[in-house]
Amino acid sequence: MAHAVRRQFRAAKGYRLGWRGRQFEIPGTTVVYHKVLIANRGEIAVRVIRACRELGVRTVAVYSDVDHDALHVRMADEAECIGPAAPRDSYCNTAAILEAAARHHVDAIHPGYGFLAENANFAAVCKTWGLDFIGPEPETIERMGSKAGARQRMSQAGVPIVPGTSGPCSEDECRSAAARIGYPVLLKAAAGGGGLGIRAVQNPDELAMAFAASRREAQANFAEADLYLEKYLPQPRHIEFQILADRHGKVLHLFERESSMQRRRQKILEEAPGPHMTETLRRAMAEAAVEAARAVHYIGAGTVEFLVDREGNFYFIEMNTRIQVEHTVTEMTTGIDLVKAQIEIAAGIPLQIEQDAIERTGCAIEMRINAEDPQARFAPCPGTISEWSPPAGPWVRTDDGVYTGYTVQPYYDSLLCKLVVWGRDRTEAIARARRALDEFRAAGIATTIELHRRIVREPEFVSGIYHTGWLEENLDRLIAPQ
Numbered sequence: 137m138a139h140a141v142r143r144q145f146r147a148a149k150g151y152r153l154g155w156r157g158r159q160f161e162i163p164g165t166t167v168v169y170h171k172v173l174i175a176n177r178g179e180i181a182v183r184v185i186r187a188c189r190e191l192g193v194r195t196v197a198v199y200s201d202v203d204h205d206a207l208h209v210r211m212a213d214e215a216e217c218i219g220p221a222a223p224r225d226s227y228c229n230t231a232a233i234l235e236a237a238a239r240h241h242v243d244a245i246h247p248g249y250g251f252l253a254e255n256a257n258f259a260a261v262c263k264t265w266g267l268d269f270i271g272p273e274p275e276t277i278e279r280m281g282s283k284a285g286a287r288q289r290m291s292q293a294g295v296p297i298v299p300g301t302s303g304p305c306s307e308d309e310c311r312s313a314a315a316r317i318g319y320p321v322l323l324k325a326a327a328g329g330g331g332l333g334i335r336a337v338q339n340p341d342e343l344a345m346a347f348a349a350s351r352r353e354a355q356a357n358f359a360e361a362d363l364y365l366e367k368y369l370p371q372p373r374h375i376e377f378q379i380l381a382d383r384h385g386k387v388l389h390l391f392e393r394e395s396s397m398q399r400r401r402q403k404i405l406e407e408a409p410g411p412h413m414t415e416t417l418r419r420a421m422a423e424a425a426v427e428a429a430r431a432v433h434y435i436g437a438g439t440v441e442f443l444v445d446r447e448g449n450f451y452f453i454e455m456n457t458r459i460q461v462e463h464t465v466t467e468m469t470t471g472i473d474l475v476k477a478q479i480e481i482a483a484g485i486p487l488q489i490e491q492d493a494i495e496r497t498g499c500a501i502e503m504r505i506n507a508e509d510p511q512a513r514f515a516p517c518p519g520t521i522s523e524w525s526p527p528a529g530p531w532v533r534t535d536d537g538v539y540t541g542y543t544v545q546p547y548y549d550s551l552l553c554k555l556v557v558w559g560r561d562r563t564e565a566i567a568r569a570r571r572a573l574d575e576f577r578a579a580g581i582a583t584t585i586e587l588h589r590r591i592v593r594e595p596e597f598v599s600g601i602y603h604t605g606w607l608e609e610n611l612d613r614l615i616a617p618q
């Protein structure tokens with residue numbers, strides 16, 4: 137129905153249906169889509185609205201009833217309430233979103249990250265409604281959605297994986313795999329994400345209890361209890377490669393991001409380039425990342441995540457089939473707008489750039505400003521923002537989803553803002569990060585701004601020698617009252 141309405145609409149406006157029957161032209165300009173619905177909220181919804189506006193695409197925001205005054209609702213051309221606050225009733229409510237898409241005659245849906253972004257079923261249903269899902273094919277999402285399945289696939293494609301089980305496994309299989317590769321090991325939820333469902337096991341005595349607890353946690357968080365096992369790598373670095381792939385077989389990488397600054401296996405600061413990458417390692421990892429994307433016929437923007445051990449060996453851990461929070465540092469260092477690229481790729485437009493022409497300049501750092509109270513074990517801190525005055529000035533970018541007077545809701549992710557700085561080199565980027573953080577004024581709620589102020593002054597951060605466990609090892613000192 138939506139499809140028919142759209143065709144009539146285009147015909148009435150005199151648009152010429154172009155290639156793939158989707159791209160259409162207004163004399164003088166080429167418009168990828170007429171209208172896109174953003175099935176998300178917060179900073180990423182705002183980010184997608186900005187990309188659409190630059191492309192001349194109208195936007196439809198959807199929102200839950202507590203989000204009626206959210207920034208993405210204010211910024212979109214059209215908006216529709218799709219249900220109550222709980223995500224399952226609104227931002228994950230497939231039926232309500234598709235009905236809104238039909239009512240607003242959109243051509244495509246951008247899922248952002250989180251919510252429905254890696255839901256293969258949703259991507260497939262969009263298709264049957266005649267809508268483009270701005271992301272990879274449902275089969276690819278499905279294939280990479282199981283981290284255990286993805287490991288198998290990557291191993292077959294010759295991409296190195298962390299030693300471990302070849303797929304989801306029973307307790308007995310875990311036990312024999314752990315005996316073979318040596319403790320400590322990690323149990324991981326096959327359907328996991330966001331650092332949840334991962335548990336370290338130090339010795340055989342701990343395995344039975346850990347296995348039962350991880351299965352329960354996996355079932356509760358991901359509605360699927362399957363687990364697999366990996367060797368626990370001591371003090372690894374998390375290095376991920378940005379991929380862009382079009383519908384015509386071109387697969388490009390946009391270099392790496394260093395995402396080792398983590399708390400509870402969740403990233404809080406990212407940078408590009410990786411401060412201690414060698415050119416040889418970069419080349420080998422980039423090749424593996426492109427191979428990984430090719431192996432699953434990837435289309436769109438995606439990220440291939442690796443761990444690098446202390447000896448400089450790298451191992452695939454997972455592929456994220458969506459735009460990532462930290463895409464900004466890649467944009468700032470390559471000059472390529474990844475969200476616009478996603479939209480153009482979905483519309484069937486071939487990537488216009490060649491691998492050799494992609495250059496990276498300078499250094500970018502992203503700091504995640506969350507509504508969390510570091511003094512209270514990072515408990516989310518909803519409430520009304522009485523002052524919101526983010527920094528500005530040269531080479532400072534703030535991607536935020538809030539404003540002064542806005543009330544942060546308890547129902548959603550606590551990310552308020554991404555503060556991103558660029559410098560000609562890492563020293564300048566760090567100086568700029570310090571300056572920008574010092575300018576930042578936020579009041580009424582607790583935030584992670586002060587923690588970032590301290591991190592960017594730490595000698596280990598400045599030297600670039602930090603690993604995924606560094607922040608937790610130093611956290612008590614970093615959050616201690618001044």
Ligand code: ADP
Nearest residue numbers: 328329330331332366367368369374401453604
């Ligand atoms: P999720 O899908 O939940 O984000 P990942 O598998 O991507 O989980 O891992 C998240 C983080 O957990 C990694 O960045 C790293 O810090 C830690 N981690 C994952 N696998 C290992 C491993 N085998 N050894 C040590 N740390 C690991």
